[in-house]
Amino acid sequence: MAVGSTLGRRLPVMADVAKEAGVSHQTVSRVLNDHPNVRSETRTRVLQAIDKLGYRRNLVARALVTKHSRTLGVVSFDTTLYGPASTVYGIEQAARAAGYFVSIVSLKSIDRAGVRDALDYLADQGVDGIVVVAPQRSAACALDDLPLGVPTVAVEGGEAGGVPVVSVDQVEGGRLATEHLLSLGHETVWHVSGPSDWLEAEGRVAGWRAALEQAGREAPRPLAGDWSPRSGYEAGRSLASMRNVTAVFVANDQMALGVLRAFTEQGVRVPERVSVVGFDDIPESEFFSPPLTTIRQDFGAVGRHSIEVLVRQLEGGPQERERLVVPPVFVARASTAWA
Amino acid sequence: MAVGSTLGRRLPVMADVAKEAGVSHQTVSRVLNDHPNVRSETRTRVLQAIDKLGYRRNLVARALVTKHSRTLGVVSFDTTLYGPASTVYGIEQAARAAGYFVSIVSLKSIDRAGVRDALDYLADQGVDGIVVVAPQRSAACALDDLPLGVPTVAVEGGEAGGVPVVSVDQVEGGRLATEHLLSLGHETVWHVSGPSDWLEAEGRVAGWRAALEQAGREAPRPLAGDWSPRSGYEAGRSLASMRNVTAVFVANDQMALGVLRAFTEQGVRVPERVSVVGFDDIPESEFFSPPLTTIRQDFGAVGRHSIEVLVRQLEGGPQERERLVVPPVFVARASTAWA
């Protein structure tokens, strides 16, 4: 690509290419859009002109007339956390592979108004579709009043207002963790949960409860955390002081780290005296002391599926009210042992 | 905002609002853009019409004529890692506060071609400016051939081709870590470095070397990792088998976790026999066993500054060849002790 004749001047437009190639601008457009009826000799002449002038088509002008920007909007919450970050990454990769740009709004806090603003913001910008990573009840609610006419998919969105949802089966994950601990002979399993307004936290609690119930065990009162290692640490200190605790299912790996730390400080040995299971399988978990048994979520798959569903809608499909569930995977390591 | 008369029809445009308010479309435009010369009575009539029709302005059309999209592009590498994720988050927050959208391209691998493509991709889309998170030498090189005319800022970009750079002072960080260990009476300090093509890794090595040299100590051969806990673990196994190692500066916290794990397995006590310092201060570090002494990077500040510099350029400032450096902060915890 050369800069050539337009050096220092304004960027070349389609008309410049047309003149250079001795055709009409419409023929240039046809070449660019792979229309069938262009003589191959004409096509090469146009391509040469494009190359010579260093022409790049103006996608804004294109979007104005086609009404499609080939941009997807993503609304997420705190992309500093491993889960959201991985999900957004998966979404971005899948979107690009499908030929779409991604415009991201990362919310600091999620109230209904914040999500609404973000959605309006994206709709204004002319995105073709939106993925909302809505792990909280409040965010999921905001999906009830969507910008009209913009196809939307929710990730981890519960029964979000009429839009398709892609999520990891949190209930199943909670069940897997709990059943594993029960199968090791533990009388019951304690639980450090995530914040109560998070759907994921709720799902894990439900799975944990279901597994205990099925085994005919009493469910102890869960300890509530906020996903942070510190909150896990505090829960861990409480648990360490209780003699009857032998198994703990912690709702994410970061809090599990805090629990492990508290146990170490209090001289509670893992897994000899207490077994611990986490959730997420962050890259660090394998190197905790001891390496953490956990439930892996395939965030990449969630991202890919959400884009698949969205693109299917964009490209003509009907607004199906589908619900895609990605199964979690149990990962055995060294933080759990026989009672 | 009501949906009103256009229910089920096409979205209302400026002309519809104009007709509703009994003015010309240009007057509507003036109201929307806060032009001074509009009679206040006219203004309220227009605003009422906007509200009644549920009108939202078409930013694509606006961008076509103004040549500004109020969108910034961000090119980053693997936003799953804590550092890049935090930086991008900081950028996004700052950009939104400044009234800009953010379009993100997250590269899987960074070769020069990949970065180039991403830049073209964004330039095509009509972004007003670009932030490149270019922590690798290869990425930084790609800044040499930038899309013409799009203001750009590099984050962690070394001496990137003529564009402003915002970064954390990695050399100073490496120095802080090493000096701390030397001040505790350690004879010398070993180093587990990041990948050699990362500028950050290089800076930390340089700081470590400088501190040792200044103290008149021999620098041992550094062990190379790839930022992952696993590579730290492997380095840790090597170090554990060497009797003369009493202090290790690890180039990031994730690898430090791996080192700690290897030491634990081999019965090497931290900090009693070996002191360990990490880098980054990820949220987990405080809860490692033992809590990790480390160097904190203020990723949020880096993001904010990069947007500041970029916006200053966009809004008329000259393309200054500036270099903004954010100082790292030493964080003392329990993984270091007197030799």
Next chain:
DNA sequence: CACTTCTTTGTTAACGCTAACAACAGTTGA
């Protein structure tokens, strides 16, 4: 009172592209 100036509004022409239709050659077929 004529003259300039200011305020408010409207009219017209872009911005760079694609869609729709028109036009023209070169076939083909009756």
Next chain:
DNA sequence: TCAACTGTTGTTAGCGTTAACAAAGAAGTG
């Protein structure tokens, strides 16, 4: 020979907005 078709290209008219200029009235000034 004329009509109908086919493949290729050009012409025109938008998309929805802002910029530039024009115009009309109000207000100030000598």
